[in-house]
Amino acid sequence: MQKRIIKVNRTDNVAVALVNLKAGEVVLFEGQDIKIVSNTKLKHKIALQQFETGDRIIMYGVLVGVAQSTIHKGDVLTTENVKHQSEKVFGKTDSYLWSAPNIKKWKDRTFLGYHREDGQVGTENIWLFFPLVFCENRNIETLKEVFEKELLKQKQNPHQILLRSLVRGVEETEVANNSSNVFSNIDVKFVTHSGGCGGIRQDSESLAKLLAGYVNNPNVAGATVLSLGCQNLQISLFKDALHAVNPNLNKPVLIYEQQQMGTVDNMLSAIIKDSFESIKKANNLERKPAPLSKLTIGLECGGSDGFSGITANPTLGVVSDLIVALKGSAILSEFPELCGVEQELVNRCVDDKNGKKFLALMKAFEKSVIDAGSGFDMNPSPGNIKDGLITDAMKSAGAAKKGGTSPIQDVLDYGEYISKPGLNLLCTPGNDVESTTGLVGSGANIVLFTTGLGTPTGNPITPVIKVSSNTEMAVKMPDIIDIETGAVIRGEKTIDEMAHDMLEFIIKVASGKVQTKAKLLNQNDFIPWRRGVSL
Incomplete structure (x- = not known):
């Protein structure tokens, strides 16, 4: 028989309802009968004792709140009768010994990943396009449309088919697409964001570190980066962040600055040609066995x-x-x-x-x-x-x-x-x-x-x-x-x-x-x- 309530930690003074409980029913728990005071939905908490105003409520073995009013044994905890409270912490109070789990079953297991020159191993092989500033989002979206249409043979969106049927007044069906992706070992992804300028300089510095981390992530084979030119997140700031995260980074990172390149058409044409050649090279990398220690x-x-x-x-x-x-x-x-x-x-x-x-x-x-x-x-x-x-x-x-x-x-x-x-x-x-x-x-x-x-x-x-x-x-x-x-x-x-x-x-x-x-x-x-x- 399934348990009706459960206590997570032996020191807890509340229990979790595992099923819906009705007012008046009696639940046998840890050798005592607990009469349910109010209708209680599963997942909510039941008082295992009577609480008076200010009494500490313990769950998972820690302080999780204090009673705002009297809470009778068997009644449900709510936002009306409980207020958030946690212990104050000032520093380390005890040493810690860990009993590691038995890993005999797993120690020789491997996964098939993409091995990078710095020793990291990816679970994916991605060529990533992103801007340093939101002003380049439109160009990223244009590149996304171009590359996804030609490199990734995706199924038609069923919602697009539905709308087309409604517009034409005739039920449309999906057109079969039997062709595969152009490249078998690499995918292309695109991200946009609202940062890089207009905020405090610290936010641009934080964004530079984050984007550098994405380039350094073992799932990324290389990146195409778009800059406007006048923004807070300068190319130099991004390069400094890249060097800081990995001084020996040996991935292709293609960077383009619109204000130095003239027209959008000229810039996008150069980006498409260069990126395609780099993506083609990155596609040569294949999955190979790696120990589970390479998982993060x-x-x-x-x-x-x-x-x-x-x-x-x-x-x-x-x-x-x-x-x-x-x-x-x-x-x-x-x-x-x-x-x-x-x-x-x-x-x-x-x-x-x-x-x-x-x-x-x-x-x-x-x-x-x-x-x-x-x-x-x-x-x-x-x-x-x-x-x-x-x-x-x-x-x-x-x-x-x-x-x-x-x-x-x-x-x-x-x-x-x-x-x-x-x-x-x-x-x-x-x-x-x-x-x-x-x-x-x-x-x-x-x-x-x-x-x-x-x-x-x-x-x-x-x-x-x-x-x-x-x-x-x-x-x-x-x-x-x-x-x-x-x-x-x-x-x-x-x-x-x-x-x-x-x-x-x-x-x-x-x-x-x-x-x-x-x-x-x-x-x-x-x-x-x-x-x-x-x-």
Whole structure:
């Protein structure tokens, strides 16, 4: 029989409803009868004791809020009777010992990747087009239309066919397209953005680092870069960022400045000729076996629900631990969603310097949010709250499970590139796409993205594997979900079993044998984080 409620940590004083509960019914839990006070939807939290105003509410073993009023045993926690609160953290308080997982099954496994001269290995082989400033977005879009039409033989958009049928008043059908892509070992991708000028200079510097990280990412074979000429993000600034991230970078990077080249037609003609020749050369690279230590997984969540922290996120945590034990790398981001678990993370840092950097970045981030008239307590979205995540600390405690239990080797600010194997923390906002964009810019060649409500997003150069926290959403939105972890709720699989299934799937994606749903839907989202204001 499926459990009706579950306690995540033995010290918790609240439980999670695994099914819809009706007022008046009695649930046997840990040897005691709990009478349900109010109708409670699955994923929401039930009080395991009576709380008075100011009493501490513990979940995942940490403080996640305080009672705003009396909450009776068996009643549901809501935004009306609970307020966000987290522990204050001032530094490292304890040493940390890690018990690494058994990797005997995986230590000799490989994936088929694209080997770069600097030792990195890509899970994709991408030629990337991007602008240094938003003024060049139109030219990027023109190049996208030209290259995709000639190099990528894509199926007709079914919505285009639908509209054509409506316009003509006759049902249209898709015209068969049996031709394959011109190149078999390389893909072309295009990104645009709204930065590079008009804001504070620090935002342009941050964007330069991010774009340099994309060029350095092992999934990229080379790049075509467009500049206007007068913008804040000068070509020299971008080149400096490239040299800083990899002084020995040996990839073709073609850069064009419109104000030096005259007409748009002249510039685009030169770009097309040069880029085509470089793409043709990059197509010669083929996939070869690589150890799993060459994987760098980005850990992301979006549209989280009350099950995310007990199914999908802990599954990612075990996968993260396995990758780290195999000498690979994992990156945990979204600093607003680490609020409340800072003490555990600081204690897991291998040295005090990283712990201090983490706290400094967290405090600076939170101050900027407060200065803007908000706070981390405003992080849970309406969808989060509706599905049981009623405080930021509660959401954070579940989100942090993606990072597993391994020691933290390094702490990175947005735009900094990973340099140490093992678990890294990356300062990003909680915004799904801004955070995913940052993970890839820091070197992730695979992104694992958990969702409980359904988030349709992807990345132009790195596969994004979408993981559902529950079966219902996976059945409802099968076009965006790659893996679902609802079997954990039903007791059909353990977290460890689910994690091993997931790592098998990761190897298939990394080897190009399986395409993610995000790739099939051509979801290529790219939104850099802007910390400043427009000037």
